[in-house]
Amino acid sequence: xxxxxxxRLLRExxxxxxxxxxxxxxxxLCDVRGQSIAEVCAMLRDEPGCDFxxxxxxxxxxxxxxxAIEVYYHLFSYRHRHRLALRATxxxxxxxxxxxxxxxxxxxxxxxxxxxLLGVRFTGHPDLRRILMPExxxxxxxxxxxxxxxxxxxISTRRESLLKx
Amino acid sequence: MSTNAIDLDIVREHPQGLETEExxxxxxxxxxxxxxxxxxxxxxxxxxxxxAIPDIGYLHRSIEKIAEKxxxxxxxxxxxxxxxxxxxxxxxxxxxxxxxxxxxxxxxxGEYCRVIxxxxxxxxxxxxxxxxxxxDIGAVTPFTHAIREREYINxxxxxxxxxRLTFNFMxxxxxxxxxxxxxTRRAIAFLDRFEPLIDExxxxxxxxxxxxxxxxxxxxxxxxxxxxxxxxxxNLRGSGVRYDVRKDAPYSVYPEFEFDVPVGTGERxxxxxxxxxxxxxxxxxxESCKILRQALAGVPEGPVVAKVPRTFRPPAGEAYVRVxxxxxxxxxxxxxxxxxxxxxxxxxTGSFAAMAxxxxxxxxxxxxxxxxxxATLDIVAPEVDR
Amino acid sequence: MQQFAxxxxxxxxxxxxxxxxxxxxxxxxxxxxxxxxxxxxxxVTSWLERRVWARIQSRIGPNRVGPQGAIQWLADGIKNIMxxxxxxxxxxxxxFKLAPYLAMIGFFGAWACVPFGDGLIVADxxxxxxxxxxxxxxxxxxxxxxxWASNNKWALLGGIRSAAQIVSYEIPAAIAVNTVILLTGTLxxxxxxxxxxxxxxxxxxxxxPFTFVAFFLFFVALLAEGNRTPFxxxxxxxxxxxxxxxxxxxxxSLLFFLVEWGNLYIVGALCTSLFLGGWQVPAFTDNGFLLxxxxxxxxxxxSYFLVFVAMWIRATLPRVRVDQLMxxxxxxxxxxxxxxxxxxxxxxxxxxxxxxxxxLGMFLFGVMTTLYFLMRVAFHLRRARPLMxxxxxx
Numbered sequence: 001x002x003x004x005x006x007x008r009l010l011r012e013x014x015x016x017x018x019x020x021x022x023x024x025x026x027x028x029l030c031d032v033r034g035q036s037i038a039e040v041c042a043m044l045r046d047e048p049g050c051d052f053x054x055x056x057x058x059x060x061x062x063x064x065x066x067x068a069i070e071v072y073y074h075l076f077s078y079r080h081r082h083r084l085a086l087r088a089t090x091x092x093x094x095x096x097x098x099x100x101x102x103x104x105x106x107x108x109x110x111x112x113x114x115x116x117l118l119g120v121r122f123t124g125h126p127d128l129r130r131i132l133m134p135e136x137x138x139x140x141x142x143x144x145x146x147x148x149x150x151x152x153x154x155i156s157t158r159r160e161s162l163l164k165x
Numbered sequence: 166m167s168t169n170a171i172d173l174d175i176v177r178e179h180p181q182g183l184e185t186e187e188x189x190x191x192x193x194x195x196x197x198x199x200x201x202x203x204x205x206x207x208x209x210x211x212x213x214x215x216x217a218i219p220d221i222g223y224l225h226r227s228i229e230k231i232a233e234k235x236x237x238x239x240x241x242x243x244x245x246x247x248x249x250x251x252x253x254x255x256x257x258x259x260x261x262x263x264x265x266x267x268x269x270x271x272x273x274x275g276e277y278c279r280v281i282x283x284x285x286x287x288x289x290x291x292x293x294x295x296x297x298x299x300x301d302i303g304a305v306t307p308f309t310h311a312i313r314e315r316e317y318i319n320x321x322x323x324x325x326x327x328x329r330l331t332f333n334f335m336x337x338x339x340x341x342x343x344x345x346x347x348x349t350r351r352a353i354a355f356l357d358r359f360e361p362l363i364d365e366x367x368x369x370x371x372x373x374x375x376x377x378x379x380x381x382x383x384x385x386x387x388x389x390x391x392x393x394x395x396x397x398x399x400n401l402r403g404s405g406v407r408y409d410v411r412k413d414a415p416y417s418v419y420p421e422f423e424f425d426v427p428v429g430t431g432e433r434x435x436x437x438x439x440x441x442x443x444x445x446x447x448x449x450x451x452e453s454c455k456i457l458r459q460a461l462a463g464v465p466e467g468p469v470v471a472k473v474p475r476t477f478r479p480p481a482g483e484a485y486v487r488v489x490x491x492x493x494x495x496x497x498x499x500x501x502x503x504x505x506x507x508x509x510x511x512x513x514t515g516s517f518a519a520m521a522x523x524x525x526x527x528x529x530x531x532x533x534x535x536x537x538x539x540a541t542l543d544i545v546a547p548e549v550d551r
Numbered sequence: 552m553q554q555f556a557x558x559x560x561x562x563x564x565x566x567x568x569x570x571x572x573x574x575x576x577x578x579x580x581x582x583x584x585x586x587x588x589x590x591x592x593x594x595v596t597s598w599l600e601r602r603v604w605a606r607i608q609s610r611i612g613p614n615r616v617g618p619q620g621a622i623q624w625l626a627d628g629i630k631n632i633m634x635x636x637x638x639x640x641x642x643x644x645x646x647f648k649l650a651p652y653l654a655m656i657g658f659f660g661a662w663a664c665v666p667f668g669d670g671l672i673v674a675d676x677x678x679x680x681x682x683x684x685x686x687x688x689x690x691x692x693x694x695x696x697x698x699w700a701s702n703n704k705w706a707l708l709g710g711i712r713s714a715a716q717i718v719s720y721e722i723p724a725a726i727a728v729n730t731v732i733l734l735t736g737t738l739x740x741x742x743x744x745x746x747x748x749x750x751x752x753x754x755x756x757x758x759x760p761f762t763f764v765a766f767f768l769f770f771v772a773l774l775a776e777g778n779r780t781p782f783x784x785x786x787x788x789x790x791x792x793x794x795x796x797x798x799x800x801x802x803x804s805l806l807f808f809l810v811e812w813g814n815l816y817i818v819g820a821l822c823t824s825l826f827l828g829g830w831q832v833p834a835f836t837d838n839g840f841l842l843x844x845x846x847x848x849x850x851x852x853x854s855y856f857l858v859f860v861a862m863w864i865r866a867t868l869p870r871v872r873v874d875q876l877m878x879x880x881x882x883x884x885x886x887x888x889x890x891x892x893x894x895x896x897x898x899x900x901x902x903x904x905x906x907x908x909x910x911l912g913m914f915l916f917g918v919m920t921t922l923y924f925l926m927r928v929a930f931h932l933r934r935a936r937p938l939m940x941x942x943x944x945x
Binding site: 059081 | 221222225227229230265389392393394395406408413483485487496498500508509511513517518520521525550
C-alpha cells in the first residue's frame, strides 16, 4: 500500500482523529489527535499492508509560543520499506499522552527520555521514571523555560567568572 | 542514582522450605571494560542472572540542549562527541540534516571526501569493537592488533583534518578541507596492507573454539525482537534482517558503489546470536575496504564545499535524516524555527536501543555472558547518553 | 636436607648444639634460601611474561628499568610494599589479613619436594608427588578466605569460582599422575626421575601413548589449578576487577600475585619431573659439582620452557566461561583420564619394562610434530615480515 492509501485507510477507520492533510516529504507527516495516538499506532502496526513494525524515532518538541508540546513519531516498516511520521500535540501545562510501549517495546525507553527531558507524561507506561537525569532532579531540562538550579547536592552551578574555580 | 523502582534482595521460599536469596550486584559505572560508563544492576542467582537492569545517564552531556545555543555551524564539533569512536559519520548526519532543512546540494567531490572519511571511520570503529569484544572475552592480543591498525587509520584521517579522534571534518554543504596531495596513494597502501590482516585476525580469534563457544548461541535476538526494539546496523543484520541505509535508503554517493551487505546466517549457532553480530562486523570491514577502493579511484574534480552563508538560517520546518553509522542507522531530527539557532535537535542512536534490549535478553544468561553481550552489541556510552 | 643436617651435626660444625635445634636451624636456612629463589623466579617470571605478552601483542613491554627492563619486577615489588595498607572497614580483618599467608604457605610448602638435581632437593619424601598435590590444595583455602573476608560480592564470586575450579581440576591431574606412577611404582620425586633417562625416548612422555595423553591432561589441569588462562575466570579482568583479590592492595596483593607466578613454575617443574626426564643428563663428567650444576640447568631450562608455553597460551586464548569450564573438566577430562589410566594399566601389564620400539616411535612422532610446528612458525614469520617493516609515510 502506498502512503496515500494508508492515510485514506486511517481516515476511513478512525475518522477525525487523523488529520486531513498529509505533508509529502521523505517522511510523510500526518497530524493525529494526541489522546488517540496509541490506537493509531496499534492499527498501523497490525494492519496488513501497513505493517509498521519499527518505531524509528520518538521526539518531543517544546512549542512554547503555541503553548503545546508536539511529539513526533517516525514509523518505519521493514516489510514494505515505507515510512510515515505522525505528530501528536498535547497542551503544555499538563502534557499527557497515551503510551505506545505496548506497540513497540523500544518506546519504553524513548518515552522515558521524552518524560525526563520535557516532562511529557505517558499513561499506560509500565515504568515511567527518569532515564538520563538523576532520579532526584527537579525540572525538565529541554524545556524552553528551564532554569538551571543554583546547586545540586551542594555543588554550586554558579560561577562569577570562567577563569576562577 | 537510586534505583527505587527495583526491589532488592527478594527472599523467596523454596518448595522444600529452604530460603534462597538473590544477589543484587552492581556492575558499576567504573569497570575495566572499554565501553564507557554504563551501569547494570544485576540480580543474580549465583552465576545465572535473573535480570540485568541498565542504568544510563552517566555520560549525559546535554548535547541536544547545547545545540540550541551554539547554532548550526557551531554544533559540528559537538557531533563528534556523540559517538567519538566513529565521529565522521556523526558529522555527516548533522550536515545532512541541515542540508535537508535548507535544500543545499553538496558538490560531488565533497560527497566523495565524505564517503572516504566515513568508511575509514567505519573500519576504525569496527576494529575497536572486535578488539574490545576479544578483550572482554579474555583474549588480549586481538585488541592490541586492532588498535595498531586503528592507529594507522587515525594517521590517515589526521592528514585530512588534523585530529585523530574528534575530527570536525565536515561542514554544512561539504567538507572543510580538500584531500591533501599523496593521500590517495597512502590510503591505498594502507588498504593493501589491511585487507589480508582481516583474515589473519579471523585466524587468530574468530574461529577459535573457545571463542566460538563463548559467543555462539548466546543472547539470541530473533528478527522480530530486533525490529521491535529498533536495533539497527550490525545488530539488526546479525539477526538476519538485510537492511542497510546505504543500500536501502541511499544518501550521498553510495548508489555509485558496489558492495555487499553481510547478514548473520547462524553459521556457528543460531541466527541472531552474538557470534553472528561479531562476524557481521568483521565482514563489514572488508566491504568498507571495497567501497574505499572505488571511492579513492574515482574522486571527481571540483569544490569540496557548497556556498553556505556564515549565519545559517534554514527555513522553518523539520527534517529527519538517517545515516548508516558504525553502530547502525543514526537518526538526526532537527526542528528549525527560521532563526540562526536550531529549535530542537534529537539524535536517535543505535546504542540506545541496544541498551534497552539488554534487559530483555539477559534473563538466564550468566554474568560472564553479560560482558560478551555488551561487547557484541557494540554499545558505547556516549551514544546512549549523548 | 636431612643428610646435610646430619653431616653438619656429626662434623661438629654447629658448635655441638642439640640435634633438634640443629635441625631447626638447617630447615630455617634452607627455607630462607628457597624463599629467595622462589621470589627471584616469580619476579623474573612476571617481567618475562610482560615482555613475551608484549611481543605477541606487537608492542614492546617493560624495557626501561635495568637492562631490557630486567629489574622491573623489583621496582614493582618495592612499589607494592610501599603502598598504603588498606583493609576495608566492613571486611573481616583477621581473615582478610590471614588469607595471603595461607596461600603463600600452600604454595611454598610444595617447593620442599621439587627436585633440582640428584641430591639437590630439600626433602626427598617417599610420597613426594602426593605431598605436593596435597599441600597446593591449601591455596584454595587462602583464595576462598580472601574472597569471603573482603565483604565484596564480586570477590566472593571470584573466590567461589576459583575454589570450584581448583577442586574439580585436581581429579584429572591426580589421575594423570597415577598414569606415571604405574610405570615407576614409587611416589618419590627423585625415584620418578631416576626411572627415566636423559635421552628423550627414555622420558615418560614418549613411553607409551597413554602417558603422552596424560602429559597434556596434566598440563591443562595444572593450568586450571593455577588460575591461568584459558581458565582464569576467577580473575577475569573485564568482569571482576581481580576476582577474589579485588580488595587487596600493597604487600598482600603482591603475595597473591607471587603465588600465581610461582605456581607457574611449579607447573613446569612437576611436568618436567614426571614426564620430561627431570634433571637427567648424560654422565659427561666425574666432577660432582659440575654434574650437579648441569642437572640444575637442564631442569630449570625444561621447566621454564613449559612456563614459557603457559605464557603463550595466556596471550592468545580467550577465557572459558564457568559452566563450560566445569563441563570440560567433568565431562571430558575426567572420563578421558580414567580411560587413559586403564590403558596405561594394560600397557604396564603387557610390557612391565616398557617397549623400546614404542618409545622410539613416540619420540619420532614428537620430533615430527615439533618440526611441523617450527615450519608453521617460519611460514608465519615470513608472511609477517612485510607487515612488520611497513612504513606508512612512504
